Amino acid sequence: MGALSLADHVGRYGVTARLLLVSNSTNHGQGYLDHCMPEMLDLLAERRRLAFVPFAVLDRGGYAAKARQRFGRDGIETRVVTADEEGVETLAWAEAVFVGGGNTFRLLATLQKSNLMVAIRRRVDEGLIYMGASAGSNIAAPTIRTTNDMPIVQPVSLDALGLVPFQINPHYIDPPADSTCMGETREERLGEYLEENTTPVIGIREGAWIRVENGRAWLGGTRAARIFRRDAAPEERDPGADLFDLILVGD
Numbered sequence: 001m002g003a004l005s006l007a008d009h010v011g012r013y014g015v016t017a018r019l020l021l022v023s024n025s026t027n028h029g030q031g032y033l034d035h036c037m038p039e040m041l042d043l044l045a046e047r048r049r050l051a052f053v054p055f056a057v058l059d060r061g062g063y064a065a066k067a068r069q070r071f072g073r074d075g076i077e078t079r080v081v082t083a084d085e086e087g088v089e090t091l092a093w094a095e096a097v098f099v100g101g102g103n104t105f106r107l108l109a110t111l112q113k114s115n116l117m118v119a120i121r122r123r124v125d126e127g128l129i130y131m132g133a134s135a136g137s138n139i140a141a142p143t144i145r146t147t148n149d150m151p152i153v154q155p156v157s158l159d160a161l162g163l164v165p166f167q168i169n170p171h172y173i174d175p176p177a178d179s180t181c182m183g184e185t186r187e188e189r190l191g192e193y194l195e196e197n198t199t200p201v202i203g204i205r206e207g208a209w210i211r212v213e214n215g216r217a218w219l220g221g222t223r224a225a226r227i228f229r230r231d232a233a234p235e236e237r238d239p240g241a242d243l244f245d246l247i248l249v250g251d
Helices: 037-044 060-072 085-093 104-113 116-125 186-196
Strands: 019-022 049-053 077-080 096-099 129-133 167-170 201-204 208-213 216-221 225-228 235-237
Touching: 019 037, 037 129, 037 208, 049 060, 049 085, 060 077, 077 085, 085 116, 104 116, 167 186, 186 201, 186 225, 201 208
Parallel strands: 019 129, 049 077, 049 096, 096 129, 167 201
Antiparallel strands: 019 208, 201 225, 208 216, 225 235
């Protein structure tokens, strides 16, 4: 089969969804979500009911209080998703969901074991806005194979939500020019991923994000992203650049 049109991908890859996938929740020298809150509010528009998913950290209560306070400053009512049927009800109440950062393996394992993966995907298909930072952005990809995190727990599988057809590497860092470290750079590790997989990867540096809306995907924030494909040199894209070609991945 040849390259697919946008219409072919609508529904198949969820590109009709409204997503904001942020590299990091806190920029150096700024408060929690301050650097990306204007973008969040723009995407939310008049929506003011938010479900917060705290499963990537151990102290869920403290994390939930932090998120509730931050979103409350902008008039957004926040309820915390719990790993049970009440969590499903919270997602049904919400107009948007924000999945916080932390350890991606812990986040994915909790969502899988509580069957909330299915609930989130269904609600996104119904129009729920999905926002995530770090680990919350990782799980929007087809798998979590390009996370930076240590596998501190064992998920059922590495399969994630698949809201976009490309992999994501948040907190992407470039090696210092004067580094004496002999370990693999982030670029080399993503190259190893592409030796075994064909799905392209977007490395989003801190201060950057990916926004998906109306069948489009583009880069936002203050820093460029790095695109990795098998058998191709890495490519830099500046804030504002379109990611249309990464949505139309073909088959």
